[in-house]
Amino acid sequence: MRDKNSVSNIIRVALGVCLVCAVVVSTVAVTLRPMQQENRAAFRQLNVLQAAGIYEPGIDVADAFQRVERRIVNFDTGEYVDEPPGGFDPVRAARDPAQSRTLSGDPAGIGRRANYGEVFLARGEDGRLTRLILPVHAYGLWSTMFAFLALEPDLKTVAGISFFEHGETPGLGGEIDNPRWQESWVGKRVRDDDGDMVFRVDRGPTPEGVPDAEHRVDGLSGATITARGVENMVRFWLGEKGYGPYLQNLERRIRIGEEI
Numbered sequence: 563m564r565d566k567n568s569v570s571n572i573i574r575v576a577l578g579v580c581l582v583c584a585v586v587v588s589t590v591a592v593t594l595r596p597m598q599q600e601n602r603a604a605f606r607q608l609n610v611l612q613a614a615g616i617y618e619p620g621i622d623v624a625d626a627f628q629r630v631e632r633r634i635v636n637f638d639t640g641e642y643v644d645e646p647p648g649g650f651d652p653v654r655a656a657r658d659p660a661q662s663r664t665l666s667g668d669p670a671g672i673g674r675r676a677n678y679g680e681v682f683l684a685r686g687e688d689g690r691l692t693r694l695i696l697p698v699h700a701y702g703l704w705s706t707m708f709a710f711l712a713l714e715p716d717l718k719t720v721a722g723i724s725f726f727e728h729g730e731t732p733g734l735g736g737e738i739d740n741p742r743w744q745e746s747w748v749g750k751r752v753r754d755d756d757g758d759m760v761f762r763v764d765r766g767p768t769p770e771g772v773p774d775a776e777h778r779v780d781g782l783s784g785a786t787i788t789a790r791g792v793e794n795m796v797r798f799w800l801g802e803k804g805y806g807p808y809l810q811n812l813e814r815r816i817r818i819g820e821e822i
């Protein structure tokens with residue numbers, strides 16, 4: 563009779579258990595992947611709607627998102643481009659050297675920027691632009707923070723912000739998720755009449771009565787580094803190397819009375 567406690571038997575049983583576990587874990591991972599991707603896409607859509615201020619609890623997100631137009635923009639020219647065959651994945655594009663470039667001045671701490679980016683246009687019943695929603699990201703203290711920044715049709719005033727992924731500390735940098743703080747962004751003018759960047763995140767609360775309060779939001783106490791990252795994020799993405807050329811393009815079209 564075979565000795566159950568022999569070294570060879572122990573190794574055989576251990577290998578058998580490992581194999582079974584590996585097969586189970588891999589099968590679960592593979593079968594759940596499409597569901598995870600779907601959930602991630604739905605969560606992104608929800609955040610776009612939240613940033614735009616058009617999300618209400620209980621609504622069908624996919625249905626509401628039908629009214630949001632997604633376009634791809636060439637950051638350098640500020641012009642729309644067609645969706646590449648096979649679709650456009652902004653996260654993958656930002657990692658792919660063929661679809662992105664290294665940033666020299668890099669205040670947002672992101673290293674590379676994709677050549678193209680997504681923008682979302684929410685329109686009213688009459689087809690007019692009601693919100694322009696821009697995906698933005700930057701490095702905070704521990705992590706890259708991903709958000710959607712929604713602008714009013716004047717392309718200067720914040721309609722909303724929604725952070726949907728980050729690894730900052732809950733209670734400190736994680737306060738970027740605080741709905742009250744995000745609410746305080748609404749109505750802030752991030753660009754002046756010339757399109758220049760005037761936005762800042764204060765260190766602590768914005769002092770009472772300062773003349774440029776319309777350009778400033780309160781800092782996050784105990785999280786100055788995260789707050790600095792958020793300020794750099796807005797300044798970078800609305801600037802020349804971000805959506806700046808695209809925004810200028812839209813402004814020119816508004817000036818000459820073209821639909822955008």
Ligand SMILES: Cc1cc2nc3c(=O)[nH]c(=O)nc-3n(C[C@H](O)[C@H](O)[C@H](O)COP(=O)(O)O)c2cc1C
Nearest residue numbers: 703730731734735736782783784785786787788789
């Ligand atoms: C465990 C731990 C977690 C922290 N997490 C954050 C964070 O998420 N964001 C941040 O800006 N600062 C964080 N800090 C604090 C920073 O190290 C730094 O002290 C702070 O940003 C300075 O901000 P203050 O000048 O408002 O205090 C953390 C500190 C500790 C000890």
